[in-house]
């Protein structure tokens with residue numbers, strides 16, 4: 001560290017020294033270095049630790065921006081899958097530390113890193129990687145396919161588009177700066193060239209109010225009020241993390257991600273009276289309180305919220321509901337204009353982590369697809385399920401246990 005800037009506070013200087021130690025520790029193979037943890041970040045460098053028993057970006061407090069990208073494998077070779085995962089591991093270690101990707105050649109060659117994150121810090125970047133069922137089959141690892149890794153059935157109202165669905169591999173890039181997220185995905189895509197081709201991607205954003213207040217979706221309601229608490233480790237073990245005995249040992253510490261690109265007819269919604277909007281969700285718009293209650297986190301009275309309210313269909317609060325609960329980590333999306341109607345395109349990019357989509361997402365969505373009043377205003381246009389790989393130990397590789 002060069003001579004400290006006199007404008008830096010003592011805490012910042014100490015933090016900076018700690019950050020340098022942490023970066024060295026990544027290369028040196030230490031585990032759990034400094035004050036970096038999977039769920040937290042370094043206040044000075046903006047780094048979220050890449051290494052750990054679980055990948056970062058799942059229980060990590062949500063960043064402001066998302067760029068989600070999926071890829072198709074170009075070939076059916078297991079060696080190629082191993083190669084791209086090894087290259088992505090090395091790149092992700094650097095990118096999440098706020099560093100450019102490695103490998104600069106002499107000046108006559110194109111630079112290894114594309115450069116647009118130059119002076120930007122890590123911005124809490126997390127890169128979370130998953131693999132789809134098709135990829136396992138294609139590279140001859142079908143016998144290792146976890147029973148949980150299956151496409152959901154067709155639900156009433158589904159209007160899925162292939163160009164927003166599926167994929168052999170995915171990366172969820174989240175950062176507080178959208179350019180940092182883009183830079184990461186761009187460079188991962190570039191590094192994977194020849195082995196994978198980008199299939200589809202989706203950007204998302206989340207306007208986060210101060211003081212930890214629940215953010216709102218584009219229908220104007222607080223979204224996440226009764227989400228699972230990602231800092232509750234016992235709850236994550238029960239509902240989110242795959243265990244060794246779940247059917248695929250290589251997935252221990254991983255999770256299953258269900259992705260749904262849900263378009264929202266915001267113009268129709270904006271013509272709907274407030275009382276009707278509130279009865280559809282079962283919560284008040286102003287402060288997110290359940291209908292019939294006064295504060296956001298008051299218990300839900302199913303009778304007052306209404307049996308067909310979104311929050312009751314999504315969580316009936318009956319026997320078995322606790323095991324069904326999912327960790328939602330979605331983002332708002334808005335993208336251009338629907339030319340045929342002259343309306344803004346907007347939606348919710350639904351991302352949910354869970355231990356078994358067959359017992360969690362599928363029963364929830366089965367009830368919602370049948371009876372949710374929201375269905376009049378939304379359309380599910382994209383869908384994908386990924387096995388999100390277990391975390392990487394220093395010196396290890398993404399998918400190490402799968403490919404061993």
Ligand code: HEM
Pocket residue numbers: 217219221222223224225226227260262263264281283300310311312314315326347348350361364365368374378
């Ligand atoms: C555009 C689509 C959707 C919108 C706008 C939406 C919005 C909301 C809102 C405002 C809440 C209440 C606050 C909260 O607890 O988070 C909520 C709760 C919830 N939603 Fe959705 N949601 C959508 C789709 C879905 C889907 C597809 C699922 C899962 C299949 C889902 C599952 C849940 C769950 C589990 C809860 C918590 C219920 C509780 O425990 O009280 N939502 N959603």
